[in-house]
Amino acid sequence: MYSVLLVDDEKWVRTSLRKVIERTGLPFEVAREASHGLEALDILKEAPVDMVLTDVRMPVMNGMSFVQQLRQTAREQSVIVVSGYDDFAYVQGALRLGVTDYLLKPVEVEEMRACLEGWLQARAGGQAAGAPKASCDPADRSPVEQVLGYIREHLGGELTLTEAAARVHLNPSYLSQLFKQQLGRGFVEHIVEMRMEEAKRLLAATSLRVSEVAQRVGYTDVAYFSNTFKRSAGCTPTEYRRCPPA
Incomplete structure (x- = not known):
């Protein structure tokens, strides 16, 4: 079926x-x-x-x-x-x-x-x-790619370097080094960037309240979320929603 x-x-x-x-x-x-x-x-x-x-x-x-x-x-x-x-x-x-x-x-x-x-x-x-299909097996992806996938699926929850490292069987310090080498930024910085990008998507594509968007990307404090968003996007969530970039 x-x-x-x-x-x-x-x-x-x-x-x-x-x-x-x-x-x-x-x-x-x-x-x-x-x-x-x-x-x-x-x-x-x-x-x-x-x-x-x-x-x-x-x-x-x-x-x-x-x-x-x-x-x-x-x-x-x-x-x-x-x-x-x-x-x-x-x-x-x-x-x-x-x-x-x-x-x-x-x-x-x-x-x-x-x-x-x-x-x-x-x-x-x-x-x-017989068209070939891209492999979705996590084993075929690098540790950083596996962690990025894990972050994308859990943006609304608590994300720690220790837990992420355990999922790919690496030392946390070594995983942190891999992030900086391959992505040019630290683990926490990358999570914040991914959360802000998801927040922008939700603000532009949905009618969720700002507080609901904040919760969906892992922020329980709306004021803290708004400040973080403004530092990232240069405007508040409400301003972004009114006039999102083309």
């Missing part, structure tokens, strides 16, 4: 899509559900799926912003946009982002079946061609 993530802010719509997928009789099952794009990104970090079906208009992070953020990650992801808005601008935007298909609500069983069958055929064709 191929796993599917449904992304829509209305639960009844997700329930309807789940039933439509089941009625196609094809080997797809809804593994997870999300009510907006940011929640979907969080889910995909922990539990990758074969396909995403996403709405366009949602709170916090809309469908187009979600797909844009998804395309910036290294991992490819099949996406089908499902929208109730018959607006050609949305279709154009979705196609430019490389989505698999674009369906209009309400989605009929036959439409869904045709869409999923097309995906299966494309997948079979790609496997037959």
Whole structure:
């Protein structure tokens, strides 16, 4: 069975899509559900799926912003946009982002079946061609790359050099030296930079409050977060949100 993530802010719509997928009789099952794009990104970090079906208009992070953020990650992801808005601008935007298909609500069983069958055929064709895929095995990455991946996945939690070093079986002092040699900055400095970059992304792409953004990047003190952000970006989080760089 191929796993599917449904992304829509209305639960009844997700329930309807789940039933439509089941009625196609094809080997797809809804593994997870999300009510907006940011929640979907969080889910995909922990539990990758074969396909995403996403709405366009949602709170916090809309469908187009979600797909844009998804395309910036290294991992490819099949996406089908499902929208109730018959607006050609949305279709154009979705196609430019490389989505698999674009369906209009309400989605009929036959439409869904045709869409999923097309995906299966494309997948079979790609496997037959034997296209090489990038390895995702952590063992194939350097210690610094492994630690960077760990930091990205835990930006909202407590991150220490000792714990990071233990994950890659290195002495903390040696790992600190590797960071400075390979990245030109220390472990703590790099964490702050990664947190500020994630904060910028959240401020530009979501409607989360500044306090919620702070929590998601590991700061419980909003004032401290704002001061750190201003030193990094040259403006406050609120000012950045009003006029983010192009």
